[in-house]
Amino acid sequence: GERSQEHVDKSSFIYETQKAIFIQDILPHLKVFLQSSKWDPLYDFDNLPLVYEGLISIANKLTQQNDSMNKVSKDKDPDNLQVFDNVFADIPTDGMHDLCTIIRKTILIDVVFPKISNSLKQWKPKITKNRDGSQLIKNMLHVWIMPWLPHLDHESILENLLVDVKTKIHSSLKLLSKLHGVGSEYFFFKDGISILMPWHEILGDKILHDITSNTITPRMGRYLSRVIICKDAKRQNWESVLILFDIFDHNLLSKREFLSLMEGEIMSNWSCSLYSALSNKLFHVQDAVEFYAIWKRKCFSTPSTHSSPFHKSQFTPRHVLLKEDTIICRHFYGGLAMIKAMYDSDDVLMKSLKPPPRIAINYKIVQVYRAKENRLKEEEEELRGSLDASNNAVKTHVSDHGIRSATFREVVEDFAHVNGKSFYPKLGENATKDGKPIFMFGYKQIYLDSNVVFMLNKSIWNPVSLEELVSMC
Numbered sequence: 001g002e003r004s005q006e007h008v009d010k011s012s013f014i015y016e017t018q019k020a021i022f023i024q025d026i027l028p029h030l031k032v033f034l035q036s037s038k039w040d041p042l043y044d045f046d047n048l049p050l051v052y053e054g055l056i057s058i059a060n061k062l063t064q065q066n067d068s069m070n071k072v073s074k075d076k077d078p079d080n081l082q083v084f085d086n087v088f089a090d091i092p093t094d095g096m097h098d099l100c101t102i103i104r105k106t107i108l109i110d111v112v113f114p115k116i117s118n119s120l121k122q123w124k125p126k127i128t129k130n131r132d133g134s135q136l137i138k139n140m141l142h143v144w145i146m147p148w149l150p151h152l153d154h155e156s157i158l159e160n161l162l163v164d165v166k167t168k169i170h171s172s173l174k175l176l177s178k179l180h181g182v183g184s185e186y187f188f189f190k191d192g193i194s195i196l197m198p199w200h201e202i203l204g205d206k207i208l209h210d211i212t213s214n215t216i217t218p219r220m221g222r223y224l225s226r227v228i229i230c231k232d233a234k235r236q237n238w239e240s241v242l243i244l245f246d247i248f249d250h251n252l253l254s255k256r257e258f259l260s261l262m263e264g265e266i267m268s269n270w271s272c273s274l275y276s277a278l279s280n281k282l283f284h285v286q287d288a289v290e291f292y293a294i295w296k297r298k299c300f301s302t303p304s305t306h307s308s309p310f311h312k313s314q315f316t317p318r319h320v321l322l323k324e325d326t327i328i329c330r331h332f333y334g335g336l337a338m339i340k341a342m343y344d345s346d347d348v349l350m351k352s353l354k355p356p357p358r359i360a361i362n363y364k365i366v367q368v369y370r371a372k373e374n375r376l377k378e379e380e381e382e383l384r385g386s387l388d389a390s391n392n393a394v395k396t397h398v399s400d401h402g403i404r405s406a407t408f409r410e411v412v413e414d415f416a417h418v419n420g421k422s423f424y425p426k427l428g429e430n431a432t433k434d435g436k437p438i439f440m441f442g443y444k445q446i447y448l449d450s451n452v453v454f455m456l457n458k459s460i461w462n463p464v465s466l467e468e469l470v471s472m473c
Contacts, residue, residue, distance in 0.1 A: 018062055019099050026055070027106045034111045041112075041119045045144040052107060052151060059099040104151075113157050116148060120164045125172050127179065136191065137176065141168055142198035149202065166207065169195060173215040185223040189243045192216050196252050209254040212247070217257055220244060221363045224265035229273035231282060233294035241266060241298065248318050249303060255316065256370050257363075259325055262299075264363035267331040270295060271355040274335050278342045279350065288339045296332055359465050360452045368418060369411045408451045409439075412466065416441055419470045433461065442473030 030051075033039060039048065120141075128138040145165065152158050172195050180188035192215070196208055223240055230236040244266075248258045274291065277283045283291070299322050322328050334353055341350040416423035421442040425431070431438050433447045433454075440446075445456040446469065454461040455469060464472075 022055075022059070022099060023102060027103065030055075031106060031111055034107065034115065039115070041116045041148075042123070042139060042144050045147050049147040049151070052103075052112075055103050055107075056100055059103055063099055108151055109157070112148065113152060113161075116145065116152075117161060117164070120145065120161065120168065123168060125175050127175075137172055137195070140195070140198075141165060141172070146198065146202075162203065165199070166203065166211065169199065169211060170215060173211070177215070177219060185219065186239055186243055188219065189216065189223075189247060193247060193250055193252065197250055200251065205251060205254075208252055209257070212252050213254070213257060216247070217253070217261070217363075220247070220261060221265055224261060225269075225362065227266065227269060229270055231273075231277055231287075231291070233291045236294070238298065245303070245318055251315055255321060256367065256374070258318075259321065259328065260363045260367040260370055262322065263325075263327050263331070264361055264366035267328060268355065268361045269358060271331050271334060272358055275338055275350075275353065275355055278338050283342070285339065285343050288342065292332070292335050292339060299328070299332075356451045357463070359463060362465065362467065365411065365415065365466050368414045372410055372414055408448055412439075412441070412446075412448065412453065415466050415470075421470060421473055441469055444469065444473055 034048075123139070123141070125137040126139045128136055130136065145161075149158065152161060173192055176188055176191050176195070180191070192212075196211065200208060224244065227240050228237075244258070244261060247253050253261075274288070277291075278288060300319050302319050303317065334355065338350065338353050341347075341353060413423045422440065424440055426438040426440055426445060434449075436447045436449060438445050438447050441455075446464075447454050447461070452463050453466060453469060455464045455472070
């Protein structure tokens with residue numbers, strides 16, 4: 001028994017000695033080095049996190065061994081634990097006794113975090129040129145910050161750090177947009193993916209979708225608006241469509257924004273191009289069917305694992321989302337109806353299928369419309385929920401109203417409010433145009449006809465897009 005107790009005492013002494021070496025020798029030297037100009041977090045990010053991990057690992061092993069010995073000693077002699085309490089009482093530990101806690105406080109909290117935080121605030125993206133002349137950001141954020149993140153998940157440290165990370169990601173994308181001007185959109189989107197994707201698991205879907213919405217989506221809308229729909233679909237340039245798919249497949253784009261871009265910039269263009277080609281007899285039936293089939297396969301086919309790198313149970317694959325969207329399917333159904341009308345030489349049906357002009361629709365308008373639709377559905381679901389709770393007391397009322405679609409007037413009204421413009425019916429004389437009510441959009445007079453906005457300009461009513469209308473107010 002005495003030999004066993006002697007072994008425990010010796011082990012405890014060894015632990016306290018090793019702890020003292022850490023606190024009085026190793027940690028002070030490491031702290032001085034980290035505080036000096038010799039350590040730059042932007043460039044020395046490979047080895048030091050490993051050194052820190054090694055220290056924590058050693059401290060854990062020493063602590064576990066000592067705890068095991070102390071348990072044996074406590075079982076045999078509860079008073080024995082007091083023997084070494086004051087042996088190293090002069091060691092400055094700020095009241096902390098756990099070695100791992102001391103290391104975290106001394107190295108991580110007091111030195112590493114302040115220095116990384118200061119470096120992040122001062123960080124500016126640096127540009128490097130490739131051999132092919134393209135330009136890239138050299139000192140990417142994730143490269144030097146992420147090795148420390150597993151250790152900085154402490155109290156509010158990580159939360160404060162990520163606020164600055166989001167700001168710097170915004171500035172990186174803005175610089176990238178300037179580097180890749182008109183004609184280089186493809187490289188801007190590809191490099192944008194490389195900047196955003198490493199932060200997905202850390203920042204989460206919503207934050208990344210917001211960043212994309214503010215920095216990438218507006219340019220994507222302009223890029224897609226210039227897409228030329230080739231009559232021979234076999235010769236179609238798919239670059240713009242595929243980069244949109246790629247951004248969504250990486251889960252960097254919200255569902256609503258993706259569908260709005262698809263509907264407002266691609267499918268509306270596709271429908272207009274198909275209608276124009278059929279109306280002007282530029283298609284034979286077989287060519288039109290092939291055109292339709294190629295586009296449908298491109299949109300609805302299951303993407304390969306390589307082209308869809310993001311995999312999560314709650315993530316809806318692109319082809320499923322497109323197949324389940326009523327408006328996207330309506331475009332394809334309308335295309336089939338146009339082809340049948342041409343085959344049947346039914347000019348009346350063909351004219352009735354004429355899609356809205358390209359000037360009348362874009363992704364921003366569609367986004368407002370889809371947001372309105374979602375609100376109406378949510379209100380309807382809430383109403384149905386209240387009906388179920390009251391034993392369907394007013395079921396007749398619901399069946400009379402049903403789930404309705406947002407009207408074009410509601411879309412225009414929402415668009416006005418989003419952009420800070422007033423919208424109300426004109427009153428008094430001359431309040432209609434050809435029987436249609438005139439509205440005040442800001443200080444401009446407009447009326448709506450077949451989902452097209454007409455604005456009065458020097459006594460002439462001209463069709464305008466909503467974006468043009470906002471810019472003129």
